[in-house]
Amino acid sequence: MTHIRPWRYHELMRILVDIEGLPWDKAWTITVNTCAYTNHTVLPEALERWPTHLLERLLPRHLEIMYYINHRFLEEVSKKFPGDSDRMRRMSIVEEDGEKKINMAYLCIIGSHAVNGVAAIHSNIIKTDTFRDFYEMYPDRFQNKTNGITPRRWLLLCNPGLSDIIADKIGEDWVTDLYQLQQLKQFADDEQFLRNIMKVKQENKMRLATYIQQEYNVTVNSSSIFDIHVKRIHEYKRQLLNILHVITMYNRIKKNPSIQLVPRTVMIGGKAAPGYHMAKLIIKLVNNVANVINNDPIVGDRLKVVFLENYRVSLAEKIIPAADLSEQISTAGTEASGTGNMKFMLNGALTIGTLDGANVEMTEEMGDENIFIFGMKVDEVEETKRSGYNAQQYYESNSDLHQILDQINNGYFSPEDANLFKDIYNSLVYTDRFMLLKDYEDYIKCQDRVSEAFKNPLEWAKMCVHNIASSGKFSSDRTIKEYARQIWGVEPNEIKLPAPHEGLDSFQDTDKKDEKK
Structure with missing residues (x-):
């Protein structure tokens, strides 16, 4: 147990x-x-x-x-x-x-x-x-015991298009031995394979765009970066940092309406504890920011924001295959592991994240060049705490950040109640327990690198292949075997399954016996 x-x-x-x-x-x-x-x-x-x-x-x-x-x-x-x-x-x-x-x-x-x-x-x-x-x-x-995910649900079932093109290249053994995906690395320079990967991703994005239109009445550009942040709403997972980036992009467009930006659709979803005031306020801010941006004709389809209601497994099965970018941006040292990061990786999304949780091992598996890492490491976080963290100095020294926090504080995104988000402003400027303001500048620079990389579709697809091919370690099959062998001291038994017709006959015979009883 x-x-x-x-x-x-x-x-x-x-x-x-x-x-x-x-x-x-x-x-x-x-x-x-x-x-x-x-x-x-x-x-x-x-x-x-x-x-x-x-x-x-x-x-x-x-x-x-x-x-x-x-x-x-x-x-x-x-x-x-x-x-x-x-x-x-x-x-x-x-x-x-x-x-x-x-x-x-x-x-x-x-x-x-x-x-x-x-x-x-x-x-x-x-x-x-x-x-x-x-x-x-x-x-x-x-x-x-590093967490794992089941490849049967999180690739075979939810992303049949990708499963098929993988099977065409390396067969189907990966379904029960995810390390077999390593074979895909030999096709990372195969242009036709890369184009097939891109085609499947685009089809998944178009399906998700249709779903968003139907469910949320928001029209999104399926050629934009699908930038997705789905997990429990918590301050340490830093959905607020994501919103700071969203507002940064919005302010860039408003300042220079002719600016050339790589279009982006930002989706944030997750549940919050009923009594968690700040989490509920974050959800409200996401929705209010979305309402402003999505209805601004100057912005158009260059930037859209969607809060994904009632995040759940069935919705994740639609979202994850369509993702271009996975947000894993917790303060280093706070995220135990994460499994969403693994699901996105397996489905060919690239990760932007800190060196926290399983992101560290994912980076080791795929290489630094196939992931977008930013921010403080664990030892830097601890040193910042020891030396005394002053959030206000980052607020005062960065004009973009200063503008954004003032907009949040002064009711720009809540004209019906100018004081609605003051608790968010105060928590960031005067406390900032999870050091969003310190990581903000590096996060923005990293997001700019994401946009630049997305301009080269074949290179992006190559990175996607390396992500998929490096996912083997993160199978729950491996995790379960480690628990069994190293904690409980048990080995798997070989089970000889009957042929399908034999199994069916035996079940039917049992049913007949039960009916007679």
Whole structure:
């Protein structure tokens, strides 16, 4: 039961000790061998902490078990690091600064035989930063399992046109062995193959353009860059940075209506937590900016913005095959892995992103020349935090950025309520926790490189082929095998499937027997 939920540790202990009557040590050995912990975030606010007063009222026996787990664990810490009382305070699952709480992530680590992150950079961060004390306590428990996606859904099913031209070149073994896509690299200079890739992409874009027209009543230019940012709405994923670029392009057009820009259709979609005020405000800003830009005759079809409502798998199956550009622009060190980035890569979209999450490994697989990387690296983010980050200096020193933030603040995109987006302005200019303003200038320059590259269709298509051909590592088949072998110690069994007609006959026979019963 990997990706264990934190309450299952003490519930299993309660069953084994209270109901089954096992001695504590035996029950604890069974629990640790049964459980493994997959961490999916390093954001402090997302690592659960449960108030003890709530547990005492609702689950008093479970709280007793947690306290005893902690007591036994701290004895173990004391033996390994004698005299280090500060370490014991840091590692206690019972936090007593302010309201007394149980740190559930710590409980997960203590009660598991394996702990993993979901991308190499993420797994390194939890070892060197987030859970450093626990890594020093249990170094053998920590490992990495980079996320994966299923090629059956995210290429074979959702992009049959691309699947067919791949199969024509290398056969169909890639469906169950995604590393076979590496063979496509030999065709990266084959002009006919590149034109076939371009043709399929254009067909997918035209289908998506028709869908957008029908669903949102927005006419988009299917020859424009389809620039897509779909993921959960969160400040660290920096949809706001994308909007700053959108407004930058809009202001360029308004300043010089005859400017020659590579046309772009920006699509942003994703769900937000119901109580997340800033996420809801970001969604509102995207829609308001879209309303201004999409109805400005000076802009025309050079720039369109669409907020994709109710983002879901069935919609992703339409969006991802049509994407030219995938936005993966989280602040370095905040994104655990991502899987959307892999889906876009597999379908021949190019990525603009930071060296965060699985972007790092994607870059290693495809090469720096086939991805658009910008912004601070993790160590630069940490150094900026240590030295003291001043967002206002970037606001004051960059005239484009200054204009954009003033437009947001002064009601340019919300004439019905000039104060509507003041919280966004204040969060960026006075706090900017995720350092959008520091990365803004490099992001804009990188987006300009994207536009320049898009002017050369064959070179762009060549980069797309290298993306597709480098996707093998990011199959969920590989991920699942690693979990099975390296965490659970199991090997796959060979299953001999019956011939189709034999299988059908056996099912029919079973149905007949059931009917007789």
